[in-house]
Amino acid sequence: MMPPEQETTIATNIPAITTRQETSSVHHESEGSNTNKIKPSLELDDNGIPPQQQTQPTTPPPPSRFSVLHQSLRPITLKFEDVSYTITFESQKKKGCVLRKESKLRRKVLTGVTGVANPGELTAMLGPSGSGKTTLLTALAGRLAGKVSGTITYNGHTDPTFVKRKVGFVPQEDVLYPHLTVLETLTYAALLRLPKSLSREEKKEHAEMVITELGLTRCRNSPVGGCMALFRGISGGERKRVSIGQEMLVNPSLLFVDEPTSGLDSTTAQLIVSVLRGLALAGRTVVTTIHQPSSRLYRMFDKVVVLSDGYPIYSGQAGRVMDYLGSVGYVPAFNFMNPADFLLDLANGVVADVKHDDQIDHHEDQASVKQSLMSSFKKNLYPALKEDIHQNNTDPSALISGTPRRCDNHWTSSWWEQFRVLLKRGLQERRHESFSGLRIFQVLSVSILSGLLWWHSDPSHVQDQVGLLFFFSIFWGFFPLFNAIFAFPLERPMLIKERSSGMYKLSSYYAARMVGDLPMELVLPTIFITISYWMGGLNPSLVTFVLTLLIMLFNVLVSQGIGLALGAILMDVKQATSLASVTMLVFLLAGGYYIQQMPAFIAWLKYISFSHYCYKLLVGVQYSVNEVYECGQGLHCRVRDFPAIKCLELEDTMWGDVAALTVMLIGYRVVAYLALRMGQPH
Numbered sequence: 001m002m003p004p005e006q007e008t009t010i011a012t013n014i015p016a017i018t019t020r021q022e023t024s025s026v027h028h029e030s031e032g033s034n035t036n037k038i039k040p041s042l043e044l045d046d047n048g049i050p051p052q053q054q055t056q057p058t059t060p061p062p063p064s065r066f067s068v069l070h071q072s073l074r075p076i077t078l079k080f081e082d083v084s085y086t087i088t089f090e091s092q093k094k095k096g097c098v099l100r101k102e103s104k105l106r107r108k109v110l111t112g113v114t115g116v117a118n119p120g121e122l123t124a125m126l127g128p129s130g131s132g133k134t135t136l137l138t139a140l141a142g143r144l145a146g147k148v149s150g151t152i153t154y155n156g157h158t159d160p161t162f163v164k165r166k167v168g169f170v171p172q173e174d175v176l177y178p179h180l181t182v183l184e185t186l187t188y189a190a191l192l193r194l195p196k197s198l199s200r201e202e203k204k205e206h207a208e209m210v211i212t213e214l215g216l217t218r219c220r221n222s223p224v225g226g227c228m229a230l231f232r233g234i235s236g237g238e239r240k241r242v243s244i245g246q247e248m249l250v251n252p253s254l255l256f257v258d259e260p261t262s263g264l265d266s267t268t269a270q271l272i273v274s275v276l277r278g279l280a281l282a283g284r285t286v287v288t289t290i291h292q293p294s295s296r297l298y299r300m301f302d303k304v305v306v307l308s309d310g311y312p313i314y315s316g317q318a319g320r321v322m323d324y325l326g327s328v329g330y331v332p333a334f335n336f337m338n339p340a341d342f343l344l345d346l347a348n349g350v351v352a353d354v355k356h357d358d359q360i361d362h363h364e365d366q367a368s369v370k371q372s373l374m375s376s377f378k379k380n381l382y383p384a385l386k387e388d389i390h391q392n393n394t395d396p397s398a399l400i401s402g403t404p405r406r407c408d409n410h411w412t413s414s415w416w417e418q419f420r421v422l423l424k425r426g427l428q429e430r431r432h433e434s435f436s437g438l439r440i441f442q443v444l445s446v447s448i449l450s451g452l453l454w455w456h457s458d459p460s461h462v463q464d465q466v467g468l469l470f471f472f473s474i475f476w477g478f479f480p481l482f483n484a485i486f487a488f489p490l491e492r493p494m495l496i497k498e499r500s501s502g503m504y505k506l507s508s509y510y511a512a513r514m515v516g517d518l519p520m521e522l523v524l525p526t527i528f529i530t531i532s533y534w535m536g537g538l539n540p541s542l543v544t545f546v547l548t549l550l551i552m553l554f555n556v557l558v559s560q561g562i563g564l565a566l567g568a569i570l571m572d573v574k575q576a577t578s579l580a581s582v583t584m585l586v587f588l589l590a591g592g593y594y595i596q597q598m599p600a601f602i603a604w605l606k607y608i609s610f611s612h613y614c615y616k617l618l619v620g621v622q623y624s625v626n627e628v629y630e631c632g633q634g635l636h637c638r639v640r641d642f643p644a645i646k647c648l649e650l651e652d653t654m655w656g657d658v659a660a661l662t663v664m665l666i667g668y669r670v671v672a673y674l675a676l677r678m679g680q681p682h
């Protein structure tokens with residue numbers, strides 16, 4: 001392990017972005033030599049490379065107040081040898097109208113991929129669509145579910161959790177909250193990811209710094225937006241930079257970026273790759289997959305790994321690829337050929353642009369071309385790569401960082417701080433939906449309509465009044481349940497992304513989500529009950545009204561808990577909605593309003609129906625024990641003897657029903673939490 005004082009020396013000497021000429025000097029910097037401090041920028045020179053900034057005197061710069069992007073950068077050398085991965089899936093066959101699962105099929109997606117990515121280098125994974133680039137990147141990041149064979153080491157260590165907080169991963173699809181602005185997104189990431197040693201203000205300034213570094217100043221206050229045209233926000237390129245910015249905040253030593261340029265115009269693609277190059281030049285190991293790089297982009301790569309059907313056909317210096325291909329008989333027919341195009345053609349087995357040479361017998365069919373390139377890799381490149389991988393002594397990063405410290409796995413902020421930040425972020429992200437006009441309209445219109453239907457109902461019309469109470473319990477059983485079902489399935493990608501990089505504990509996220517949902521969950525039913533209760537002419541006692549309201553809020557929270565649990569268990573909105581409809585229908589029928597004499601063998605159903613307890617409590621507080629109603633001319637009967645109420649078996653005390661609802665309130669939330677935990681990384 002590196003002594004702390006040594007780490008500080010390195011820290012102050014590693015610039016955020018260094019000059020191109022300094023590429024090879026990254027390791028020297030690490031050894032303590034003085035380097036020029038360069039101000040980062042996104043403007044490009046003629047070659048599409050960030051221009052060199054003014055160099056400052058060669059004396060070490062004074063430690064910056066906001067220097068976390070320079071500090072504790074511990075270079076990581078990534079080595080991978082014979083990485084193979086097989087997927088297993090079930091084949092399906094149609095029998096009549098039904099799809100049946102048949103035998104399990106296995107397919108090898110990666111075979112024997114080998115390479116080395118060093119600090120200070122930008123390594124690109126190239127290959128045709130479906131060749132296994134994303135799978136390889138995910139495997140190298142230690143995020144692939146299932147068994148990966150071969151060896152992947154991070155400074156010689158095989159366990160990716162050792163370097164978890166030093167690894168950044170930017171997936172192909174940007175996983176961002178659409179309603180947060182760029183500034184909010186990066187500020188929350190900074191608050192959750194930067195170390196405890198920095199104050200909140202310093203963390204916020206880091207977010208600002210990343211915005212400037214990534215050229216996002218113009219759109220800092222614009223909402224990120226979704227991919228769909230329904231809610232447009234910043235552009236695709238800006239969104240990609242926000243995703244990269246989130247990872248930059250952890251000052252990763254090893255950064256994986258999946259397809260950062262897909263769907264972007266060449267200038268924006270250039271901008272993004274130059275950002276990655278800048279990050280690499282500052283001593284990081286950056287690995288990216290890329291689909292079809294232009295020659296301008298290709299020139300920015302230090303190394304490339306080329307895949308064809310999951311097999312490597314080249315792994316090494318980007319600048320040497322044409323020489324290598326020439327040496328194995330594949331010389332391009334034109335002088336000015338984009339190496340990436342040539343490589344991709346060959347990876348597809350296409351030799352249309354290969355110079356014909358009578359001396360060399362070229363395979364014409366695609367399978368033979370691929371086979372010949374795979375064999376050439378095995379024969380010519382693999383031995384040298386293997387030797388490189390096994391020479392630990394010359395691994396500069398191993399010298400610098402030594403054994404990764406276990407403390408890397410400590411949380412960067414306290415539980416309470418995580419809770420606070422996540423709560424605020426959740427409230428901000430969901431503010432648009434919490435009190436959306438549509439929801440308010442929905443609740444107001446139903447409450448006014450029910451108030452009109454039951455307008456000042458006569459107390460002697462007991463059946464009507466209990467009908468209104470049952471309607472309360474049903475409406476506020478369905479509504480929160482169906483809203484809550486969406487919570488976790490929709491948040492899942494974000495949860496997986498953020499938890500994979502160790503941003504926060506699941507318990508702090510869960511608690512923040514529960515608390516954050518309360519305002520919306522409680523305010524709307526309060527408005528609803530207030531309107532319907534008084535319009536409907538229920539018991540005018542203020543105490544009865546308040547008790548009715550409290551029971552309804554309790555009911556809302558229980559129903560929400562069921563929705564959360566179903567969503568968390570199934571993680572599929574469609575399935576969860578179908579199951580919830582059936583469940584609610586059963587609870588509604590067993591509630592005690594429609595059927596008063598249930599057969600004994602199925603009467604137990606009412607004990608699992610929260611609607612039953614809620615309805616019982618509502619009726620119980622509405623009518624006192626000896627309350628009477630006019631059941632005929634001059635005749636008065638006890639309300640509790642009314643058939644629809646009598647069958648509810650109301651006791652003097654209703655604490656049993658309150659206890660049953662309390663168990664459900666807590667129980668469903670515990671189930672939801674456990675289901676989430678089981679579906680999570682770690």
Ligand SMILES: Nc1ncnc2c1ncn2[C@@H]1O[C@H](COP(=O)(O)OP(=O)(O)OP(=O)(O)O)[C@@H](O)[C@H]1O
Nearest residue numbers: 087089109127128129130131132133134135136291
């Ligand atoms: N979970 C899975 N189930 C079925 N097939 C899979 C799975 N994961 C990967 N594959 C298959 O493995 C192959 C490699 O996929 P991968 O996404 O790594 O390719 P890629 O090179 O990144 O493609 P693209 O450039 O189109 O994103 C593909 O043929 C894909 O269909």
